Amino acid sequence: MFSFEEYVTPRDLREALQAVGALPTDGKVIAGATDVLPYAREGRGGDVHYSIVVDLSRVREFQGYELDGNRVRLNANVAFQAFLTDPVLREHLPCMPYCAIWFADDQVREQATLAGNIANASPAADGVPPLLALNADVELASLQSGEIRRRTIPIGQFILGPGRTAMRPGELISAVICESMRGYGGSFQKVGQRRSLVISRVSAVALVKTNAVGNVFEDVRLALGGVGPVPVRLHDIETMLIGQPITRKLVAEASVMPAERVASRSRVAYRRRVVTGFVEAALEDALVACGAPVPSAEQREAAHV
Template sequence: MIPPSFAYRAPASLKEALALIDESGDDAKFLAGGHSLLPMMKFRVSEPAVLIDLGGVPELQGIREAGDRIHIGPMSTENEIIGSALLQQKCPLLPEVARWIADPQVRNRGTIGGDVAHGDPANDHPAVMLALEADFVLRSSQGERVVPANEFYFGTYFTAMEANEVLAEIRVPVLGPGTGYAYKKLKRKTGDFAIAAACVLLTLDRGICKRIAITLTNVGPTPLRASAAEQALTGKAIDDAAVENAAQLAMQICDPAEDLRGDKEYKTHMAGEMVRRAIRQALERAKEAK
């Protein structure tokens, strides 16, 4: 399998990258880790005339703390996310999720930015970004704008990002002590996309759920936020009945695509099951942290 021909550019700065995309027009694409784009090109589903490789852009690298936020360079590979001491300490959800993605080799190339910006509902980070209420910094030659993750995903491969923009930074909150978190992913085998997955973040106040985020992977055209389920739990003690209620509410918003991994009914139920399991684990972690 051979990709079509393209012009290759390797800018050394963000400014240069943005200038290149402006001059290259609609047929240009940014290349991050290449583990979605290159296979698509080999299958000739995607045929960009110009590839602008972001691998040498220093501004897109690195993970650093900025007050109560962590700023993540989108070219950080999944393995860099896993290995980041800062994230392990301040936002351990992200390394945990990254471990569920693909396989060791792919995690050495695949980037968090590519995963987030590609718009593929099967990717794992987007739902996590919704739960974290992350912000995406989008940069073009015209300037910068910050789009909340919860306003970023419009449809499959369709996001708030314009063709001339690059995802310049991902900002996630530092998870306070006492925050319970979990990402539960059901998959056929290592490296496969989720049949369904659920992300849960919650904080407790004397046994009462103070705040909870529940989001879902690969059960709709975009990552989904189960707002009704969140509302049903907020302000309540989370007992078995409450978990069950939340799972049922989460299932109601699912509209998964059928494939060899399962039909709509199965994937919807699995989203519910992953929600149950994620809430329970997050709850345990929140209690442990106390």
Template structure:
């Protein structure tokens, strides 16, 4: 059970930062609260009592998104369901709808924020590989002599390990910014211990762009999660494929090295066995959603989520 002395709902970022700066030790900042509630239930953390919760969902500055300079800036309160229902986000962030459909269930997607998923820094977080392939960065705000100051870090640097980030005391995430990839195909592959509400044993995000003929790779971006302390970009495979004619043999050969990225402490042999095939399938599905004529052996019927 989770109990607390105060439940605070600031209306502005500045108000939230003052509350957060002066909050008693143990206060938690929440938006969707989809991580803290399971953590606090019996069997995880047991009974938990906190001095306060600061809920930032009423802050308008943290809502919505803008598109500028080839980047999409998502307010920190943007939830996973938005990647399924907003046509602009579906088009510009092509792997996010497929990541979202795998993310928990309908009710949780309406509450869970992408920013919160990143801050939680779970090795199995679905959002992290997808954000990495979109060259994501995270914007943080803090009070400095009473003035709101901001800084921005690449997500690849922000996440330092399981549950560890470069967020400093008194900071609040204000936005996540990613490349706008209109014209790319995207995909997301995942395997876990059960069929629903799955925590990843391995997950792969992919975005692919072909040349005008649809027969050659122009750009390939791949992110792998759930197989080590942090999600990683598969830059060696990306570079092997870029500019090359699309073929099953090339994809299979390039993806074989993905098994070497497994750095887990459990189910190592299983992960090494499935990861190359998962990366192949992610590339093939992304090609299909990009409209390429290629059809691979791992590719399923195209699913429009």
């Protein structure tokens, strides 16, 4: 059962920060509430009761997004469904539609915010590996001496471990700021115990840009989730690929390398097998998305001989 004594809905950032700054230890901050409500309804948390709930869904500054040069500012209440339905976001963040389609179902995607997903800091969080590949920064806001202050921190430094982030008391995530990947091909791979509402055991994301004729890797971004306490960016494999002619054999060779990154305590051998296949599939799908030819089954087989 989920219950509370007071429910606060601030309308602007200052009100929100004031409410969070005064939040007692038994209070709770929510946005989409897509984690809190199932936790209470399914009984996993027993009787979930908070003295105060601060609902951020109506904060003006947290709505929508902005483009600024080669950066995309996603304000804190951007929900996963936007990555499927908004053509601008689909163009500039080409891995996010593939991430979003795997994220829960239509109803949950309409409510679940990207900021909330990363604030939970789950090792299985779908939103974090794409943000690593997008070189995202997390913008944090707080009240200091009555003034609103902001600081930014790279997503890779924001997630410290399962359920742990670099967010300080009194701070809120105000935005996630990503590089525009317009012109790149994007991909997201994921596996879990079921197809619908699946929680990741392993996920992989790829962003690829080729040269004008489509036969050389001009830029590559790769990241993995679910393989350890925090998602990881595969910088060394990116470096190996960038500037090289695109061949099925090279993609196959690159896909084997991340298997040793698996640091999970459970089903390590399984995760290593999945990682190899997912990195290969993510690279190939991203290449197809940016106009490279689709590999045949024979080519894939030959690459592994």
